[in-house]
Amino acid sequence: MVEKTAIQKIVLDGQWLRDHPLPLPHEESDKNARGRVLVVGGCSAVPGGVRLTAEAALRAGAGKVRIATVAEVAPLLGAFLPEVAVVPLHSDEAGEIDAAAAILTQHVEKCDALVIGPAMSCSRQASSLVSALLAVASRNALVLDAAALMAITDQARVLGSRSQRAILTPHIGEMAALLQCDAAEIDQDRESAVARCAQRFGSVVVLKGAITLTAVPEGLVYAYSGGNVGLATGGSGDVLAGVAGALLARGAQPLQAALWSVWLHGEAGRRCAEAIGPIGYLASELLGFIPRVMERMG
Numbered sequence: 001m002v003e004k005t006a007i008q009k010i011v012l013d014g015q016w017l018r019d020h021p022l023p024l025p026h027e028e029s030d031k032n033a034r035g036r037v038l039v040v041g042g043c044s045a046v047p048g049g050v051r052l053t054a055e056a057a058l059r060a061g062a063g064k065v066r067i068a069t070v071a072e073v074a075p076l077l078g079a080f081l082p083e084v085a086v087v088p089l090h091s092d093e094a095g096e097i098d099a100a101a102a103i104l105t106q107h108v109e110k111c112d113a114l115v116i117g118p119a120m121s122c123s124r125q126a127s128s129l130v131s132a133l134l135a136v137a138s139r140n141a142l143v144l145d146a147a148a149l150m151a152i153t154d155q156a157r158v159l160g161s162r163s164q165r166a167i168l169t170p171h172i173g174e175m176a177a178l179l180q181c182d183a184a185e186i187d188q189d190r191e192s193a194v195a196r197c198a199q200r201f202g203s204v205v206v207l208k209g210a211i212t213l214t215a216v217p218e219g220l221v222y223a224y225s226g227g228n229v230g231l232a233t234g235g236s237g238d239v240l241a242g243v244a245g246a247l248l249a250r251g252a253q254p255l256q257a258a259l260w261s262v263w264l265h266g267e268a269g270r271r272c273a274e275a276i277g278p279i280g281y282l283a284s285e286l287l288g289f290i291p292r293v294m295e296r297m298g
Helices: 014-019 049-059 074-080 101-109 123-136 146-151 156-160 172-179 183-188 190-201 236-249 254-275 283-296
Strands: 008-011 036-040 064-070 085-089 113-116 141-144 204-207 212-215 220-224
Touching (some): 014 254, 036 049, 036 101, 049 064, 049 074, 049 236, 049 283, 064 074, 085 101, 101 123, 113 123, 113 236, 123 146, 141 236, 146 172, 146 236, 156 190, 172 190, 183 190, 190 204, 190 220, 212 254, 220 254, 236 254, 236 283
Parallel strands (some): 008 220
Antiparallel strands (some): 204 212, 212 220
């Protein structure tokens, strides 16, 4: 059973965002000062997912973005998205990233925010990678997504001891794995589940859904209901993770970065629904709207 926990529910709206504005770069800031993001993920079966995360980070204002992914696709991603640097990593027979902490350490040291897990599908490989990266990324802002979430059930103490809270971005199935219960049980009381998860892992937790819930360990749960069913599409979560990573790199605190990323993601979906249709727009089509909706609240 998901344990009940005392929670205070807060509606995420324009007033909250205006009261908690994002840090803005100085007009003379260079690209390093605007924030550096390292995205670690991808596999040969889903080579383009990390592209969505990386471009989302750029669209949300990061100055520099690197993608660390399997060597087979790294050059293609670099050519397709010339604004990023790529770090080719060895892969296993299944086309998943092989443990690469030694190679990545120098890149982790040069980034402000680390996004781990987008477009990875193997929880075994993700577990090895996440464990190694957590050991060398104690000072980096951190977003864990997709397969990386399936690799942290035994990392609660490590995550809870971080000086800056990580952001976890599960859907309901990943939340079930984190809490080691059935998804149907979580669906009965999502607010209690997300609050419990935030307490267990000492992190900011974003439970994606028709109403997206964001919780912190103290029992506060923020609800955002401005998204739409069109956001339930492949790659949408990769975009959200990239936005969160960029806002962390720009200097936002974890809760602020998580809530702004939820709102930017949802508002970009609303713009897509209006311009294209409520169902059928692509995750990549969210990207162009992110700067516009961010400027609206700037």
